[in-house]
Amino acid sequence: MIEISPQQLPALSRWFPTGSPGPGALAEHALATGAGRWWADRVDRPSVLAVSCADHVLLRGDPSSLTPDDLARFAGQYIEAPARFRPSLGSAFERVVPWERMLYVQHAQVSLPRPPRGVTVRRLTPEDAPALAGLHPEHAWIHASWGGPGRLAASGHGWAAFSRSRILSVACTYFLGSAYEDIAVVTVPDRRRESLALAGVAGLTADIQARGRTASWCCSRDNRPSRLLAWTAGFRLTREYVHHATGRAMAHQVQAAPVPA
Template sequence: MLTVAPGPLRPWFTPERPGPLVFEHVARTGHGRVRVDRWPDPRVVVAELPGNLSLRGDPEHLPSPDLAELTGFVDAPPEWLPALRASDPGTAPWDRLIAVLPADAPTPEPDPDVRLLTSDDAPALAGLSTDSAWIAETWGGVAGMLAAGVARGVLVDGKIAAIAVPFYLGGTYEDIGVVTEPDHRRKGLSSACAGALIGDIRARGHVPTWSTSPDNLGSRGVAARLGFVHERDDVLFALRTPIPTS
């Protein structure tokens, strides 16, 4: 597989729609990579971020050794499932709910405890729990996320309590990821951080979106309180990776 500049491959991933914008995030942030089976005239395109992938094209042209190296949650058309299961018989679908914040939904009032995080906050995030560490995956880790200046958070006693970040940054949509550390849950911090991020996303001229699983009642509750509206049901394929439990 060849790593290539993503720009010319955008038609493979258009039109942009709410949800897992792996390709757009790679193209717009420089994190991750895009690979093809050949250049020019590719027959298969793989957009990759840590733990998150988008596959397009004909699965027959993705070499088995390259497929065997892929791990994570896969956004791909249904015809990819046989190839994924041939590589990993344990590949399983992960049902997803995709929601969008309507234009007429109010932007939440700013919470004074929520602020934009910067690289100066790195020590406060040094102890981020294993359960929460995924929040920075698509930005190359905590340092990359903080350097990008896109994360909103709450600190308590000098340590991070909750974070919201555009997990996927697109040209039209930004999909929100949010975590609250275990000792600070059920205090409204996820809603406060995500609400602040909504203001940032709209200021960039983008539309906030929300992705979660049907059994994640906590996440669904936060989305509902903020005004998100169900847009569609979706599915990711869990390739060599366990499906999270709520």
């Protein structure tokens, strides 16, 4: 596969229909923000197309034209693709782990809860970029879909709970679509169970509603705290789907030389 510009491909909506919730908003987000990357087997009349953003990949088309080398760049990522791609993925990576996911859509807006004493919950501004950058590295995924803390802070699509200059919780649009905004939330471990995530989600989803869009929410089937938070924030289950977590690429393995007798 070769990396391309989405402008090289007319009729992208044939590959990735617009107005879809959850992972369907990834392609729209990549196109609108420039934060994603695009690949095709060829520019002229491609038979397979992929778009990635952060560590998520949408793969569409005819897998018969793919080789393991074509897919190797997607090692260590989460691939959402039709079932016909499963054999190609299995040939390309050491392991491919199906991950059951749940897609929720917000049906009712909730009021902004009162934050604990000393905590302020508000929309992020460009000046908050250093505070976002100061999150623990394991939480850096929250701004990855925007291309970094500065771009998320300046986007107008994030809310956070602050204790002075320290960020305790972030809720943001992770994938920005034309009809849906798929959101994500992270809270630092020592400040959980204080409704900070719920407060951020309430502020964010009010903004999303004001923009004329609907909030969606994706999480693992096994992530009970995330499912409970989604329900509390007025989201209801719409469908379930599977994406695949990939391991190391087969093409990158090096055979060990035989040990002389």
